[in-house]
Amino acid sequence: MESIKDLKDEIQSLKEKHNATIFSHYYEEGNIQDIADELGDSLFLAQRGAEVDNPVVLMAGVVFMAESIKILSPEKKVLIPDTKAGCSLVDHSPFEKYKVWREENPEALIVSYVNSSAGVKALSDVTCTSTNALKIIESIPKDRKILFGPDKNLGRYLAEQTRRDMDLWPGTCEVHVLFSAKKLFELKAKHPDAVVIAHPECDKNVLDHADVIGSTSRLLKEVTDNKKTKFIVATEAGIFHEMQKKRPEAKLIQAPAKGNCACNECPYMKMNTLSKIRDALKSLKPEVTVDEDLIKRARVPLDRMMKITNGESIQWPTSFKW
Numbered sequence: 001m002e003s004i005k006d007l008k009d010e011i012q013s014l015k016e017k018h019n020a021t022i023f024s025h026y027y028e029e030g031n032i033q034d035i036a037d038e039l040g041d042s043l044f045l046a047q048r049g050a051e052v053d054n055p056v057v058l059m060a061g062v063v064f065m066a067e068s069i070k071i072l073s074p075e076k077k078v079l080i081p082d083t084k085a086g087c088s089l090v091d092h093s094p095f096e097k098y099k100v101w102r103e104e105n106p107e108a109l110i111v112s113y114v115n116s117s118a119g120v121k122a123l124s125d126v127t128c129t130s131t132n133a134l135k136i137i138e139s140i141p142k143d144r145k146i147l148f149g150p151d152k153n154l155g156r157y158l159a160e161q162t163r164r165d166m167d168l169w170p171g172t173c174e175v176h177v178l179f180s181a182k183k184l185f186e187l188k189a190k191h192p193d194a195v196v197i198a199h200p201e202c203d204k205n206v207l208d209h210a211d212v213i214g215s216t217s218r219l220l221k222e223v224t225d226n227k228k229t230k231f232i233v234a235t236e237a238g239i240f241h242e243m244q245k246k247r248p249e250a251k252l253i254q255a256p257a258k259g260n261c262a263c264n265e266c267p268y269m270k271m272n273t274l275s276k277i278r279d280a281l282k283s284l285k286p287e288v289t290v291d292e293d294l295i296k297r298a299r300v301p302l303d304r305m306m307k308i309t310n311g312e313s314i315q316w317p318t319s320f321k322w
């Protein structure tokens with residue numbers, strides 16, 4: 001059995017050999033977050049993926065995150081430690097069905113969460129992450145109909161916040177929908193001094209109990225900046241690692257899940273391990289590839305997202321053309 005230190009040393013020398021950068025999402029296990037050159041939420045990882053100069057990028061995250069980097073920087077070799085690291089939102093939005101929805105509403109603008117396949121992005125007018133979603137929706141002219149997918153919980157939350165009417169695709173995150181509103185209510189009663197923070201992928205009845213709703217980086221900021229010392233956290237457990245680093249004295253309580261499962265861990269994010277990262281850097285495989293035509297099409301909504309995020313103005317298409 002290899003020691004964690006030996007694995008980390010080997011990863012470091014392979015990284016130097018191949019001039020590679022390691023990206024990690026906050027939902028990875030702590031040891032992976034610790035060796036990452038770039039650690040962040042989905043928006044940060046997509047932005048940095050387009051910026052870093054290294055020819056090899058290893059994404060310790062899920063496939064849609066690696067695909068976003070490939071779409072934005074097709075010249076890079078993008079590695080993923082485990083190609084099975086999918087996402088329930090991708091599974092809930094098959095390309096052919098999403099295309100029918102798109103074609104039935106040619107005059108609408110379709111906003112897709114980056115937690116989607118390259119094909120779904122290619123069908124979309126703009127993408128968003130939970131960090132920039134409000135800004136993206138607010139940038140859409142009031143007279144345009146909006147379709148939002150594939151996360152219906154994030155979509156409903158955005159519709160409420162912006163008071164925009166939206167048609168929602170019925171997908172969900174299999175991790176965030178497992179928090180229990182009833183148990184959260186009981187837990188809050190035991191800890192009236194705690195700040196409840198929740199990711200917008202959670203069900204509405206869970207969000208109704210939250211003091212702060214936001215993306216992974218927004219929730220991390222809350223724990224970092226809020227003077228209170230107790231937090232009930234309704235999101236994936238991997239973020240506790242960075243929260244605890246930023247506020248070692250804070251007490252973090254995991255929001256309870258339905259049933260008795262410890263299901264607040266994303267099974268896809270947790271497929272990545274240090275030894276799989278070492279193997280991928282050694283063999284430079286598995287590599288994430290995206291069809292050239294899809295790269296061209298999916299780049300348009302990703303570029304629009306980046307521009308709106310940076311405060312630049314953009315042109316909206318008048319109707320859908322494939």
Ligand code: 13P
Nearest residue numbers: 041042043129130215216
């Ligand atoms: P953010 O990193 O955008 O908060 O997304 C959460 C998530 O579910 C990533 O898979």
Ligand code: SF4
Nearest residue numbers: 087088173174175266
């Ligand atoms: Fe997908 Fe949910 Fe896992 Fe994020 S946490 S990768 S949305 S299944």
